[in-house]
Amino acid sequence: MIKSLFRSSSLWFMVLLIALSGFTGIPSLTKHSYAASSLEQTTMEWSKDYGNHSSGKGVIATSDGGYLLLGEIKEIGASGYLDSLAYIVKTDSIGNTEWETKINYSSNDQARNAVETKDGGYLVTGTITDYSGKPYSMLYMVKLDGSGSIQWQNTYDDPYYHNYSLSVIETEDGGFAVAGFGATSAGFYKAFALRTNILGEQLWFKKYWFGDDQDIYDIVQTPDGGFLAVGSITREYYEPVEIQNALLIIKLNEQGEIDWNKQYQDQTGTFLAHTLIPAKDGGYLIGYRKSSFGKVANMLAKIDANGSLVWENAYPSDYESGTRVYSQLLPAEYGYALIGANTNGVYPEVRRQYTALTIDDEGQVLSDYLYEGPSLYNLGEAAAASDGGFIVTSTIKHGDIYKAQLSKLPKPQEPAPPGERTLTQITFTESEKKLHKGDSASTVIQAVYSDGFMDTLSAAAQYQIADPSIAAVDSLGRITGIESGTTRLVANHQGLQATLPIIVLPGDSSEVEHPSFSLDSTEYSLAVGDKLDTRMYMYDDSTAKRTDITHLTTYISENPEIADYDQNGDLVGLKAGTTRIYAYYKESYVTATVQVVRPFTP
Template identity: 25%
Template sequence: MMRGRSREVKSRKVGIIIQSLWLGIFCLILITATLSLSGCNGGEGGSSGGSSSQDTAQGGNSGSGGEHSGGGGGSGGSSGGEANMGIPSVSIFSPSNNQTFNQGSPVSLSGWAADPEDGNLPGSSLIWRSSQDGQLGSGYFLTTTTLSAGDHTITLTAKDSSGNTQTASVQITITTGSSGQTLIPWEKTFNKLGDDSAFSVQQTKDGGYIVAGSTADSAIYGYVLKLNRMGAKEWDKLLSINNDGEAYSIQQTKDGGYIVGGSTDAEDGSRDFYIVKLKESGELEWEQTLAFEANCDEEVRSIQQTADDGYIAAGYMENYERGERDFYLVKLNKNGELEWQKTYDCSGGYEEAQSIQQTKDGGYIVAGYTYCYDFENLYGYIVKLSSNGQEEWSKILEGDGYTDIKSVRQTADGGYVAAGYTSNMDNLDYDCYVVKLNKFGDVVWERSFGRSDDEEAASVQEIVGSGYILAGYTLSSGTGGRDFYIVKLADSGLIVWEQTFGSAEDEEARSIAQTLDGGYIVAGTRFTAGGNGDFYLIKLESNGKLSTIGSP
C-alpha cells in the first residue's frame, strides 16, 4: 500500500474554513427518506465542507458504474426493517440472548427501529431499560458497566412521531463469581502458508477472538482465524483462493457470523472491493466484489455491520489515468446487495479512507489521509456523513506538519477520538498522534508523543471507565527493531502507562480492542529473520502487562 511519505515537502500551516450546508442536507435527507419508503432509489447532487463526491444508488449486486455529480451528490438510501400498521419495528443486535457477563465488565447494547411513516427512527427515540436497574439510557449504541448481579431482561422501546411504541428484549445474566470472563494473559504466533500479516481483531460473543489478515506462498490470500479465549485455533478460512487478495477488516455480526472486507484481483488486472459474509462456523454465506469504475483499483480498509442489518465499507478508489485516489464508500443491504456507493475527495487531492464507524445518529464517521494539491502536504482527513452518505462536515488535521489518521471511533460524549502518526519535518521522525474532536469536528485537544525514533499508532478505542487505549509500533524502545507499542491515555490525552512487546525481529501492532474482562487483545505481525511474517497476538491484563506475577 502506498503510504505517500514524501520527505521533500515542507510543513506549512493552512487555515481551513469548513461550512456545513445544514438546510440543504436536511432537505436531501427528507427527500431520500421519502423515496426509500416508497421503494425508490435516487440520486441528487450535493456536497459540503470543501470536498466533492461521486455517487450512485443501486438496488442489486453491482460490479461497477458511478456517475460524477460535479459538486454534489446524494443517493437514495433504503430504510431498514419492516413495520405493520404504523407500529415501529424494533431489533436488538447485542447483547445476545442468554449471554453472561462478569459484574463490572462492559455490556454493549445496540439496536435499531423504523416504521413506514418516519423511516429509521432517531436514536433519541430508542430507550433501553433493565428489569433490575431501570432505565439505562437511549440511542442506537450504549455501553454500561453498572448492571447489578443477577438475571436481567434488557428491553429496547421505540416510539415514533405519532406516539406508537414497540419493544424487543433479551435475557442476560450478570455474575459475581468465576463463571464469566476470567482475565488470563497469553502470547501467540500463527502461520498458514509462509508469509502472514494480521490487520484486524475482535473478541467474539463466546469469549474467543476473530482475526483477519493475509497469508501468502506463491500467491496472497485473505485469511480469517478463529481462536478460543486461551488463544488456541478453532478454525481458519482462506479467502479469494482464485485471485490474489487480502482481508483488512472483520467484525462479528448479530447472527454470530462475520463480515470481512478486503480486496481481490479483478479480470482486468486491477483490484476490487471484496466483501465476504461467513457463517459462525467459518463457512461461506456470500461474497461480493465491487468497483466504482472499470480499470481502477479499489480496496476495503474498514467494514462494519450497520443498525439496519446491512453493512458499510470504506477504503479507496484509484484511477491511474486521471491520477486520482479518493475515499470510496459502499453501503450494502443484509444480503450483500449494493444500496449506494460514493467517492469523496478534498479539492482534487489524493485520499484514502482507513477507518469507518456508524455513529449514534445513524450516520458515519470516516478517517484517513489526504494529499491535497492546495496544501502540498499529507494531512489527516476526517469526514462526518449522514445515514445516506451526504457530507455534514469535514476536518483537515495538520498535526506537526505531515499527518495520517489510521483509526477513528465515536466517544461516549458524542465526539470522536482519532489516532495515527505525525512527523516534524525538522527531525524527520514519526510520532504517535491522537486527537479528540467534539461532535461538530472541532479540536478539543491533540497530542503527539514519541522518543528518539519512529512511533506510529494504528488503532485507538475509548475504554470503559475513562481514557483511551491505542496500539502501534515503536522503534525507540523495546527489544530491538520495531516492537508492539501499547499506550493507555487519560481523558485529557496524557499518557497513563505504556508497554512494548517484541523480539529481536520487527513487530507491528495493527488492531486493539478492550475485552470483556477489562483487558486487551492486540493483533499485528511479527517479521521473521527471513523477511516473512507471522500473525502475532497478545492478550493483556488491564494494566497492559502479560502477567502481573512478580510485578511491583
C-alpha cells in the first residue's frame, strides 16, 4: 500500500510488478560470462539530444525511415511555474529534427506511446492532469498529421482513478485500442482497455478486476478481431486465495468482454512484463523480468493462441561488465532482440549503457552487445529500425540539464554457422534444489560451448526423476514435491547429462526460507516541499525477525529534480512529477515509485 503524507489529495504512479507462476524461476545468482561480454564495446551509429529540461519516454520508427520521439519538456508557464508539456519530435533517418510539437493541455502533460496511422499521421497517447477539483491524471489522445499539426485531441474521464496508458495500437478498422491501469489515491489499481473509432470517440472503456491490484502492460489485436493482453495481479497475503502474485493473460472479444484469462503464479518472486508480440512462427512472445530476494533475471516465454506455455528461457543479469536489465523485446532479422541497459559502479559513480541480446526463434542466445556512449540517466523505449538496427530513447544529464536523447544501434551481425560451435557440457545452475511437499520450483540448465559461449536450454532438455514417488518433473524441468525425501533430477541433451539433487521437505518446514529485504512501501506520495522518512527492513521468515537496515542502505533517485534525499536521509518532494528511488543493500536493490504533486488548496 501507499505511504503518504496526505490522503485525499495524494496522486501516485505505480511500478508494474507482474507476478507469474508456472514460469521459470530465478536462475543461479552467480556471475555468468557470455563470450560476447569480453569483446570490445560496440559503437552506436549516432546519438542526438533534443530540448532542454526534457526527457525521452518512447519512440517509434516511421515509414519514411525516420523516427518519432515521445516524452515531456519543462517550460515556464503563465503561472510562473515550470509546466510539463507533452514533447513530440519527428526526425529523419539520422536524427535531424524535421518538426516538433509541444502540447500544454493541463500544465502537467506527458507523451508516452504512439502509432503511425494508415493516413500517414500519428496517434499519440499519454496523460494530462485535471486540476478542476482534486487533481487526478486522465488519459489523453491526440491525432497529428504528417507535419505534426493537431487534427483532434480527446481526454477520457474515469473519476477517482489516475489513469496511465502503457500501450496503443491501431485496429484493423482504423480505430485505436489503448491499455494500461488506473490507480486510486487509496493505493488500489485496476486494469483497463479502451477502444475508440478513427476520430478518437470512445466505443468502450472496460475495467478488469481479479484481486486488489491489476494492470495491463501490452495489448495486440488477434486474427478474430479481438485482443490479447498481458498484465499482472497482485493480492495482499491476507486474501484467502491460492494465487497471490500472477502474470495475467487476457483474451478479449471485439467488445472488450473477457473470453478467457490465465493466471500463472509464483510464491516467492514478482514480475514485470514489458512486451507482448506475435511470434514469427505463430503464437506470442512475452518479455518480462523476475525479481526474487533483490535479484533480477531476464525472462522470455512463448505462449500459444490459448495462453498455454510452449517454452520459457531465463537470461542472467549479472555480467563482469555490470548488471543487465532488458526492458523491451523487438523483432530482428535473425530472430529477436532484448534491448535494455547495463549498469555498473556504485553510487554516485554509476554508469549506465545500452545493451542488446539477440536470440533465435526458440529463445536461444545468438549474441550480445554493449554499446559505447555517455552514461544514461534513465532508459526509455526502443523500436526496430527499417535497416535492421534499433532506435532507442533515453534521458541524459549534461551538468544540471536533462535532455531527451535518441540513439541508433547498428544492425546485429549475422550469427555464426552452427558448425563453428560445439556443445561441450550441460550443467544445472544450482548445486541442489530444495522445496516443500506440494510446492513447485523451476530449474535452469546451462549449456557450455567449445568457444566459451554459455546459454540456457531448459526447454530443449529431456528430464527424468530417479524416484517419482518423491517428486515429479514436467517437460520444462519444473519440479513438484510429492513426498518428503531425496531424489535426483537427470537431464539429457545431445548425449550429455546433468544431475541435480532434489530435497523435498515437509510442508511445515522453514528450511528453504531466506532472509529478504524491502522498503516500507512500494509507492510513496508527497507534495512539493514535504519530506518522508523511508525505511529499509530485512526479514528472516525462519525466525520471524525484522531488522532495520536503513543506515546500511544507499538511496538513489532516478530524477532528483522531482524528489531526492537530503543530508538527513529524508525523501524530499522538489517538483511535481513521477520518479523512482533505488535502495541498494550490498549487491542487491529494491525500488519504489514516488509521486510528487503540487500542494493541494481546497
